[in-house]
Amino acid sequence: MSLIPTALATATALGLAGAAAGLVLPQRVRGAVGGVLTVGVGVAGGASGVAALGGSRWSAQVPGLLPLAGAHFAVDALSGLFMAVAGAVVAAVAVYGVGYVAGHGAHGLGSRGAQALLPLFALTLVLVPAAASVSTFLLLWELMALTSLLLVLSEHRARTSVREAAVWYAVMTHLGLVLLLVGFMVYAAQAGGETFAALRAGTAGIAPAVRGLVFVLTAVAFTSKAGLVPLHAWLPRAHPEAPSAVSALMSAAMVNLGIYGLVRVGFDLLGGGPAWWWLLVMAMGGLSAVYGILQAAMASDLKRLLAYSTSENMGLVVLGVGAAGLFAHAGDKALAGLALAAALLHIVNHSAFKALLFTGAGSMLRATGERNLDLLGGLRARMPVTAGLFALGALGAVTLPPGNGFISEWLLLQSMIHGLAVPGVTTAIVLPLAVAVIALSAGLAAAVFVKAVGVGFFALPRAAGAAAAKESPPLMLAGMGLLAAGCAGLALVPGLLGDGLDRAVTAVGFAGMRPVSGGGLQVRLQEVSATLSPLWVVAALVVALGAVMATTAWVARRRQRRTQARLWDCGGGAPSPRMAYTATSFAEPLQRVFDDVLAPEQDVDVTPVRESTYLVERVKFRNRVPDRIEHRLYRPVLGLLAAAGQAARRLAGGSVHAYLGYGFFGLVALLVVLVVGW
16 A cells, blocks of 8 residues: 555644644643644655655545545655655744744744644645645645735734735735636636646647646746745745744745646646747746845845745746756757756755744744844854854855755756757857856855854844843754754755656656766766766865865964054944944945845935034934835835725715616626626
8 A cells, every 4th residue: 555645644634633732722732732743744744755756656536525526636756746845844843833832822823823723734735736636726725825824924913014914925825826716717628627637638639829828827826926026025024924933834835836836737737838938937037036135135134034035046946947848848858857857956955944044043033032133143152053053054045065055056057058059049048147147146145144144143242132142942953953954964965866856857747867866975967977976075175174274273383472462442442233244234235236226215314403403413324125026016006906996985875776786787797708708
């Protein structure tokens, strides 16, 4: 008997039991019991995913679960990859969450409602990739959206900004749901069935224009869930305002399912498409990568910085997915498999380091009460374990060796560079731009996380909360330690995923290139001459660092001893926190370079003394870098909707006759639409 159905049934039972425990158990035990059950959901879901990556397949229909069509489930290697990632993240974050909840009492994530919703949210993250029909997929997709929305709202009593973030998230996620409904409705009607098997079988008979419409509708919905620009407005609001454990799940697991939907529909169900599909996808990915990391560079709110970093990394993933589609359209299935494998590997790496970074940010917030980097500092000495784990996550995010993000971005670059051999004007123009986007985002990411680590953990404390910070509880450190172990394993032995990646790529119709192989020691590209061994890279770095340290020590011993004495300090005295770099000042040079793109807003307010306008009492300087896309795109739309709402009030005049007329004309219009459609 296959492990997959048993593991999924176990995950479902544990998720429902966790929800019940959150509702009925008293406060002193519900956090621990709910956390243990949520860990079980993650372990069981991850086990089913690992089994699928190992070559197992499973499909089933549950007739009575949904009316009419029933519920359909199927798990292949592609589903298994996303289930394994979600399960691993859920298990580690749930361990962290038990310690996190212990300090919150009956409020926020420790409330009865939040503790009931968290296991359900974790369960949907595992089950969405297993759905094999339109109705089953949409039901689980909406359940995932609703549970995450309510979890974002769990701290709404503490801050008014939580409610604003939840409104943005609710509107954006349900606009995406409407697009999915329309897209799948058109697809199922044309294909003659709503199961994924029926959609695959009926795709060949659908007109190219209809296939293009289905792809655009579903791609926009899925990229919105992934947080891609310009549909990203909810992400830098919802992720910072959610409890940190929820932020980690949303940023390291939920956004991945937007990529899963794009790959499943675009490659598996629709069977690929013309070049313009994938050029559109690559444009969104490239824009998200550059714009997201630029906004992260300007952010001083640590969780907002990490949220924009998620948008950047999902942009890189979508860039790889688009390149895979472009190569497949050109007939080069080998390069298409490489690009898709690189994108899938980056999803795995991003989930590991981003969950670690969000849990680290949550530890800093719990210890200091602050998430503003300008008010932090000095935490390395007060929270040494958290500092080390956060730095490991940041190393993965900057995509430099020996961080785990380096391997997947290197693979992505290899696919783009070797794709230049594909004939055609399109690839000759697009691929160099894609390489430039990857390089630029990597360079900016290095600056972003140097800022986050340097300003947050070094220098002097800038606020009382930072000065009084203490290390996180053991369970929080244990959860972060599990994620750190995942980052280290992915950095040193990425080849352990080679067979699973090959099966996931093959599941959507590409010949697997086995780009990550060699018994977990090497990365090989079989069709092109490129080999990279992460262990040798790390060994070389260690040797180089040892040589530098030995040389420094030798030079220091040969120097003459100098008498220590106080030097003249120009009357400045000892350094104070006001003299250190803040996140805002660190980002100012980048702001000047990208001034035309970011369009910062600066305001100087000079207040003179009452007796004379020539004497200054106070000067106040304010610098703000707004989200320019939001300002130019969303604000005008919101203004038009507000004006339309005001104008529509005239229709509600209180006349029963008018209301009956509205209903009559609405019914006539519906009948006309039905007759024309028939």
